[in-house]
Structure formats: structure tokens, C-alpha cells
Amino acid sequence: MRLTIVRVMIGGLVSVLIILQLVHLSMISWLENKATSISNGRRSAGSGSLPGKHNHSSRDRTRSQHLEAKLDTTGSYKIYHSYMKSAALVKSKSQELPNSDVTLITQCSVNNLYHLVDLVVRWKGPLSVAVFSFGPDTSTFNNVLFTLRECFPAVKENVTFHLVQPITEITETLSSAKALSFTKLSCDTILNDIKDQSLESPQQKNYAHQVPYPSNVLRNVARSGALSRFIFVVDIDMVPSANLRTEFLHLSRSSIILQEETEYSKRTAFVVPAFEMRDDQHVPLNKERLLYDMSHYGHIRPFYIEDCSYCQNHTDYHRWENTKGTAGAVNIAYTVEWKPLWEPFFIGHRDVPLYDERFKQYGYNRISQVCEMNVAGYNFAVLDNAFLIHKGFKEKSSYHAHKLNENRKNKELFLHFQEELKVKYPDSSKRCQT
Structure with a gap:
């Protein structure tokens, strides 16, 4: 009986949400039509080009x-x-x-x-x-x-x-x-x-x-414009290693397990290790140059090493740096298990879970997606010669004053999100508790 009441209440809430969205869209249409009329009036009155x-x-x-x-x-x-x-x-x-x-x-x-x-x-x-x-x-x-x-x-x-x-x-x-x-x-x-x-x-x-x-x-909107089999979600101020796209495409075409829409290809995230670089430095083209610059000049380091080392360390930078790959190609170097609060950058199938749009500002926005992928049964395979470079060091002093408050707010949301995944994936034995 209680279950029935709960279902009725949920159904009612969904209906209300749909109605509110329709009202929102109607308001948008009316406001923009009004604005367009005003704009057309301005144009008819004459508005020249910028000097x-x-x-x-x-x-x-x-x-x-x-x-x-x-x-x-x-x-x-x-x-x-x-x-x-x-x-x-x-x-x-x-x-x-x-x-x-x-x-x-x-x-x-x-x-x-x-x-x-x-x-x-x-x-x-x-x-x-x-x-x-x-x-x-x-x-x-x-x-x-x-x-x-x-x-x-x-x-x-x-x-x-x-x-x-x-x-x-x-x-x-x-x-x-x-x-x-x-x-x-x-x-x-x-x-x-x-x-x-x-x-x-x-x-x-x-x-x-x-x-x-x-x-x-924004990430979900941009994803909606991808018609390709694979997607690679990065931040705007990051630069990939040279020829990463063509080298990965060669891997996907030459590997038997990636040639077709297999369960493995759909449920594997191909992790691209991320680094950060001092401003105004030349972004290295390949892994050999990256390792040289990192060891000799110190202007390249693992991404988020100062602000959130656990967010990236599960990628296992030490192992990646010591993995010898084939020049001019990328391959799977090793696989890693998911760990709490990990947020790797990866090439994945276009059907990977969407990002939860309730997360705004700083904190848990990418972590929540990788968390769901773990519960959904995804594998994580690290590519040997691929990498990302963030332009500029991530330092705690560079954030705005409200970042900690945003993190705390999103952490509370993330705790609810974890519980929701138990309902969404009732048959999964995996969890992503912090």
C-alpha cells in the first residue's frame, strides 16, 4: 500500500515538472518573440556597422x-x-x-x-x-x-x-x-x-x-552534437598529445575487440593521463618530450597534484611513465580498478552515462559520472602514449573565495546521488562510496 502511494506521488511530481517545463518554454517563446519585434524595430530605424x-x-x-x-x-x-x-x-x-x-x-x-x-x-x-x-x-x-x-x-x-x-x-x-x-x-x-x-x-x-x-x-549539450562512435570530453584549456585522434582510430580499427560494437568496446573507458604545465611553455608533442621536460625542467607535473592529488593518482602515473610503448601509436598499457573520487579523462563510447546536471560550479561534477560508470560495470584501460596537458598549474590560491562552499554543497548532493545509483542499478554489486 505504501509503495503504491509513493509511486502515485512520484508520478504526480513528474507530471508537475513536465507542466512547469512547458510553461517555461512558452514564456521563452513569448519573451523572445517580443524581443525580436523590438530588435526588428531597431533595425528598421537604422543601425550601422561598427566603425x-x-x-x-x-x-x-x-x-x-x-x-x-x-x-x-x-x-x-x-x-x-x-x-x-x-x-x-x-x-x-x-x-x-x-x-x-x-x-x-x-x-x-x-x-x-x-x-x-x-x-x-x-x-x-x-x-x-x-x-x-x-x-x-x-x-x-x-x-x-x-x-x-x-x-x-x-x-x-x-x-x-x-x-x-x-x-x-x-x-x-x-x-x-x-x-x-x-x-x-x-x-x-x-x-x-x-x-x-x-x-x-x-x-x-x-x-x-x-x-x-x-x-x-554544458558537457551534455556538447555531447549531443557528437555523431561519432567515440567521444573525448576535455576542458577547454587542455591540449592532447599530437596525433592522439588518428592513433586511437588506428587502435580501434586494428583491435579485434574494438572493431565492432562489442560489450567490451561499449563498456571500456580508455584513460588518457592528464598533466599540467606552467603558463607560456610549449606543449610537448609526444610522451618522450613530456617526460624529458618533466624531469629536466620541472614545468610539467601530474594534473591536480597540489589541489586534489587523489582525483588523478589512481591513474598510476609512475607505472605510466615507465611503460614503453610503440612510437607513433597508442595501445592499452594496463587496466586499473575504480577508486573513490577518481575523475580521469577518457575516450569512451558515445553511450557512456550522461553527466548529472544538478552539479554546478566546482566539485563532484565529473566524479559523479565516473562513479556511475563503475556501478554500471565499466572497465578502465590506460593508454600508453596518450596524454593531456592543462595550460597552467592548478594552485589553491587561484580559485575564487567561494570554491570551498561550492564543494561542500556538491558533496551533500553527491551523497544523495550515491543512494540514487543503488535504485538505478539494483542488480549491480558495485558501489562508489566515498
Whole structure:
């Protein structure tokens, strides 16, 4: 009897949530239609291009023509999927079917987009990027994306952008079906302008206090744009080893257990050891150079070694450093067991569990996903010659003052999350208790 009552209550709550989401979407539609009317009125009154810039009034063909906002699972953010599609995606004839490639997944706020060029140069393949933006000047955001695509052909060819905004944001130009104007900024200064935040409000940065930064929402949104069989989720300020994508693809095609959609290939995370490097240093191309720089100069060290060593140590850096691989190739070096609070970066099947979108700001956002993967029965295999480099040392003094409070709040949520996994995976004997 009690079980029946509980089920009825849960069903009622789900119904209420659905109704609230529909109301949210209706409000978004009404507000944006209103904003579009105002915007059209302004344009009819006459609004010229920025001085000294080139205005492009023709519609960007890779821009979605009818953008519709969707809500995240918490109902706090609105999402514009495929806000600007890569040229390769537009040309693809099999957009509905996953292919054998690996898509690099990342997310950031507008002022961190200058990191994107380094990623594109190294990856040389499909990228899906979710950008968090808020503030009154949506046209600035459009101009930044347009300029990056025009100044860096590889960005236009390989990167698909998605946009995430707070539910309270009224976006003037997104719902307009008419041709949009884009202003091309200076190719010579665009990266420095983004870095210096001269194009955005000072509050437009990751983990801004005014609006909670929805890292897991952004990761899921970016993942939705991946059509490949494998995905590789990294932070925007990280750079992979040279040729990692092509070397992994060779492994997936030559290995019998990875050639097809086997249970092993679907349930294995291919861990890529992560390191951090002092600012303004050259990112090493291969493992040999990385080990040399680490031992001789000391400007490279394991990722999070100062702030959260247990978050990465389970990867077993000592064993990885002493593993001899084949030059110009990546292979599985060894496997490791999951351990509490581990948050490795990995290449995985596109069906790996999504990120829990309740986790925002700092703390437990990636840990929670790996925790669920353990309960779901995933294996963790470390690749021998692959690595990631984070640009800049992670130091405790570099975080904002509210980080500890955010960690405590997310830890409480994580305790509830652990209990929920017992219900979600009732037949699993694995747990991820802290």
C-alpha cells in the first residue's frame, strides 16, 4: 500500500515538472518573440556597422535557420543545440548515423574561447563545443563565433557550437528567421581580445558568481552534437598529445575487440593521463618530450597534484611513465580498478552515462559520472602514449573565495546521488562510496 502511494506521488511530481517545463518554454517563446519585434524595430530605424569593421548581412549557411530553445533537466537553462554547425557536419550525408571517428567534447564561457584554436590544431577532427553566455549583447557573441570561423578555417570546418543561457536571459536575435548580421572583428587581435575580456562583460567568465556555471549541462549539450562512435570530453584549456585522434582510430580499427560494437568496446573507458604545465611553455608533442621536460625542467607535473592529488593518482602515473610503448601509436598499457573520487579523462563510447546536471560550479561534477560508470560495470584501460596537458598549474590560491562552499554543497548532493545509483542499478554489486 505504501509503495503504491509513493509511486502515485512520484508520478504526480513528474507530471508537475513536465507542466512547469512547458510553461517555461512558452514564456521563452513569448519573451523572445517580443524581443525580436523590438530588435526588428531597431533595425528598421537604422543601425550601422561598427566603425572600421566589415558587416556581413547575408545569412551564415552553417547557422541553424530556426533556433528553438530547450530546457536542461533542472529547468534553469535554455539550450540552443547546433547554434553554428561545422562545415563538415553540413556536408555530411550520414548525419543520423554515428561513424567510427572520435569527437572532442568541450565547454566554456565566451572569454575562454581563445583556447579553442590550440585544440583545433592538435585534434584535426570533429569538435563539439557548448558555450555559456549571458548578458545583454548577444550580437557580440555572434561576432566572436563568426570571426573565429572566418579567421581560422579549421574552426569553421570542424567545430560545431552550441549555446546555453540562463532561463532569465532574453535573447534578441536568436528567434529571428530573417537574415542575421555578423561583424567580422580583427583576425590579428581576436584571440587577445577574447582573452583580455575586452569583448565581454567582466562577469562573463567560468564559475561566475552571479549565475551558477552549469558545467555538466554544458558537457551534455556538447555531447549531443557528437555523431561519432567515440567521444573525448576535455576542458577547454587542455591540449592532447599530437596525433592522439588518428592513433586511437588506428587502435580501434586494428583491435579485434574494438572493431565492432562489442560489450567490451561499449563498456571500456580508455584513460588518457592528464598533466599540467606552467603558463607560456610549449606543449610537448609526444610522451618522450613530456617526460624529458618533466624531469629536466620541472614545468610539467601530474594534473591536480597540489589541489586534489587523489582525483588523478589512481591513474598510476609512475607505472605510466615507465611503460614503453610503440612510437607513433597508442595501445592499452594496463587496466586499473575504480577508486573513490577518481575523475580521469577518457575516450569512451558515445553511450557512456550522461553527466548529472544538478552539479554546478566546482566539485563532484565529473566524479559523479565516473562513479556511475563503475556501478554500471565499466572497465578502465590506460593508454600508453596518450596524454593531456592543462595550460597552467592548478594552485589553491587561484580559485575564487567561494570554491570551498561550492564543494561542500556538491558533496551533500553527491551523497544523495550515491543512494540514487543503488535504485538505478539494483542488480549491480558495485558501489562508489566515498
